Amino acid sequence: MVQSVVPDAVVHGAVPRLVPPGQPGVQSAAVLALGRAILVTRMVAALLYAAAALALSGPDTASLMRYAVPFGIIAVVTLAELLVLPRVSSGPPRVGLVMADSAVAFLVFLLWTADPVYVIYQAGAAALAGALLGLNGTPLWIGQAVQAGATCWVVLSDKIAPVPTTLVLICAPAVIVGAGASAVTLSQLVRDRLNRDLDPAQPVPLIYDRAVHTLRAVSLSWLRLPLPRRQARLADDLARSLTQDTVAALQEATRPVSGVRFDYPGKEFTEALSLLCREWEDATHLSIGTDLPPVWLRVPVRHQLALIVDDALANVADHARATRAQVELAERRQTVTLIIKDNGRGFTVPTDPGTLRGGDYEGICRMISRSAYLGANLTITTAPYSGTEIKVRMSGR
Numbered sequence: 001m002v003q004s005v006v007p008d009a010v011v012h013g014a015v016p017r018l019v020p021p022g023q024p025g026v027q028s029a030a031v032l033a034l035g036r037a038i039l040v041t042r043m044v045a046a047l048l049y050a051a052a053a054l055a056l057s058g059p060d061t062a063s064l065m066r067y068a069v070p071f072g073i074i075a076v077v078t079l080a081e082l083l084v085l086p087r088v089s090s091g092p093p094r095v096g097l098v099m100a101d102s103a104v105a106f107l108v109f110l111l112w113t114a115d116p117v118y119v120i121y122q123a124g125a126a127a128l129a130g131a132l133l134g135l136n137g138t139p140l141w142i143g144q145a146v147q148a149g150a151t152c153w154v155v156l157s158d159k160i161a162p163v164p165t166t167l168v169l170i171c172a173p174a175v176i177v178g179a180g181a182s183a184v185t186l187s188q189l190v191r192d193r194l195n196r197d198l199d200p201a202q203p204v205p206l207i208y209d210r211a212v213h214t215l216r217a218v219s220l221s222w223l224r225l226p227l228p229r230r231q232a233r234l235a236d237d238l239a240r241s242l243t244q245d246t247v248a249a250l251q252e253a254t255r256p257v258s259g260v261r262f263d264y265p266g267k268e269f270t271e272a273l274s275l276l277c278r279e280w281e282d283a284t285h286l287s288i289g290t291d292l293p294p295v296w297l298r299v300p301v302r303h304q305l306a307l308i309v310d311d312a313l314a315n316v317a318d319h320a321r322a323t324r325a326q327v328e329l330a331e332r333r334q335t336v337t338l339i340i341k342d343n344g345r346g347f348t349v350p351t352d353p354g355t356l357r358g359g360d361y362e363g364i365c366r367m368i369s370r371s372a373y374l375g376a377n378l379t380i381t382t383a384p385y386s387g388t389e390i391k392v393r394m395s396g397r
Contacts, residue, residue: 018238019089021245023375026198028089029238030190033219034131035085036234038183040220042124043078046071046117070108070117077104079225086234094132101125102140113151119172122148123179130183141180148172190218198246200299201265207246212239249300257310262302269302270294270329276306277313277327284317291328295336304370305338305392308378311363311370312340312390320344320388334395341389346382367392 018032019025050071057063081097088094105125112118122144129137152169197210215235216222253263260276262269270292281288297305309327316325322344330337350361364380367390371378376394 018086018234018241021248022373024090024372025242025245026194027191027375029215029242030187030194030218031094031132032085032089032238033215033235034183034187034190035128036082036219036221038124038127038131039078039081039085040223040225042120042127043075044223045120045124046074049116049120066112066115067117070112070115073104073108074117074121077101082225088132098125098129098132098137098140101128102144105144109147109151113155116168118151119148119168119175122172123175126176126180127183130180131187134184134187137180137184141176145173145176148176190214194242198242200246200250204243204247208239208243211242212236215239246300249303253299253303255303257303257306260306262306263299265299268294269297269305272302273306273309273327273329276309280310280313280317286313286317286322287324288313289324289326291326291330293330295329295331297336301374301394304374308338308367308370308390308392309340311367315363316340316342316344316388319347322387336394338392338394339389341387343387346384346386346388348384349380349382 019028050067053067054063057067081101084097088097102125105121108121109118126137126141126144129140133140148169149172152172155169156166193214194211197214198207200207202210212235215238219235221235250263254261258276258279260272260279262272264272273292274290277288277290280286313325313327316322320342322342325340325342328337328339328341330339349364368378371392371394374392374394376392379391379393380388381391382388
C-alpha cells in the first residue's frame with residue numbers, strides 16, 4: 001500500500017525549492033552535488049600545487065606572484081561559483097555559469113601559459129561543463145583540449161621547458177577531454193544511484209537517509225568552506241526536497257484515474273491499464289485495442305503514464321471523430337515506450353508554445369507536463385485526416 005505517514009523531520013520545515021519535481025529534479029540534484037565536488041576538488045588541487053611549488057622554490061616575491069596569486073584567483077572564483085551553484089539547477093543559468101568559468105579559464109591561460117595551474121583550471125572547467133551541460137558541453141572541452149595541444153606545441157618547440165612542465169603539457173589535452181567525459185558519466189551514475197535511493201517502495205525515513213548519504217558523498221560535503229550555512233547544507237536540502245517530491249508523488253498516486261487505481265504494487269500495471277481502456281470503451285463509441293505485455297514500473301510512474309493515457313483517450317473521444325484507438329506498451333533495453341494512436345481526423349500541432357498553451361490544447365499540455373515530470377520524451381505524429389499517434393519514451397523506470 002502507499003505510505004501516507006511521513007516523519008515531521010523529513011517533511012516539515014522551510015526547505016528552498018532547489019530543484020524541480022520529478023525526474024528533472026533528480027537530474028538537477030545530481031548536477032548540483034557533482035558540480036560542488038568538481039569546484040572544491042579543483043581548488044584543493046590548485047592549493048596543493050601552489051603549496052608544493054612554494055616549498056620547492058621558497059617564498060620570495062617572484063614565487064608568490066607565480067604560485068600564490070593564481071591560487072588566490074581560483075579560490076575567489078570558486079567561492080563565488082559555489083554561492084551561485086544552488087541557483088543554476090536547470091536552464092540558461094547553467095550555461096551562464098559554465099561560460100563564466102570558461103572565461104576565467106581563458107584568463108588563467110593568458111596569464112600563466114604553460115604553467116600546471118592552467119591545466120588544473122582547464123581540466124576543472126571541462127569537468128564542470130560536462131557535469132552541468134552533459135554532452136552539450138563537448139565542443140567546449142574539445143576546444144580547450146585543442147588550445148592545450150597548441151600551447152604544448154608552441155612551448156615545446158622552444159626546447160627550453162623543464163621536464164615536469166613538458167610532461168604536464170603533453171598530458172594536458174587528454175586530461176581535459178578525460179575530465180569532461182568523466183563528468184558526463186559520473187553525472188549519469190549519480191542520477192541512477194539517486195533513482196535507486198528514492199525507491200517509493202521503501203520506508204520514507206530510509207529514502208531520505210539513502211539520498212542524503214549519496215548526495216553528501218558526491219558533493220564532498222565533509223569538506224567545509226567559508227560559506228553561508230545554507231550552502232554548506234546543500235546535500236541535506238537536496239535530499240529533503242527529493243524525498244518530499246517522492247512522498248507527494250505517492251500521495252497523488254492514490255487518486256483514481258477515471259475510476260481505476262494504479263497504486264497497488266502487487267497488481268500488474270498492464271492489468272489496471274487494460275481496465276482503464278475498457279472503461280473508456282464502455283463510456284464512448286470507440287473500439288480500443290490494447291497490446292500491453294507485462295512491464296514493471298514504480299507506483300508514481302504508473303500513475304503518470306495512466307494520466308497520459310487518460311488525457312489522450314479523452315482527446316480522441318472529444319475531438320478526433322475516431323472509431324478506433326490503440327494503446328501499446330513495450331519495454332526494450334531499459335526503455336519503456338507508450339503509444340496511443342487513433343484513426344481520427346488528425347490536426348495541426350502548433351509550433352508556437354504560446355499558442356499551444358493559450359489555445360484549446362489543455363490535454364496536450366498536460367501530457368507534455370507529465371512526460372517532462374517523468375523525464376520522458378513525448379512526440380505527436382499527426383496531420384489532417386491522417387489520425388494521431390502519441391509516443392512517450394522513457395529511459396529507466
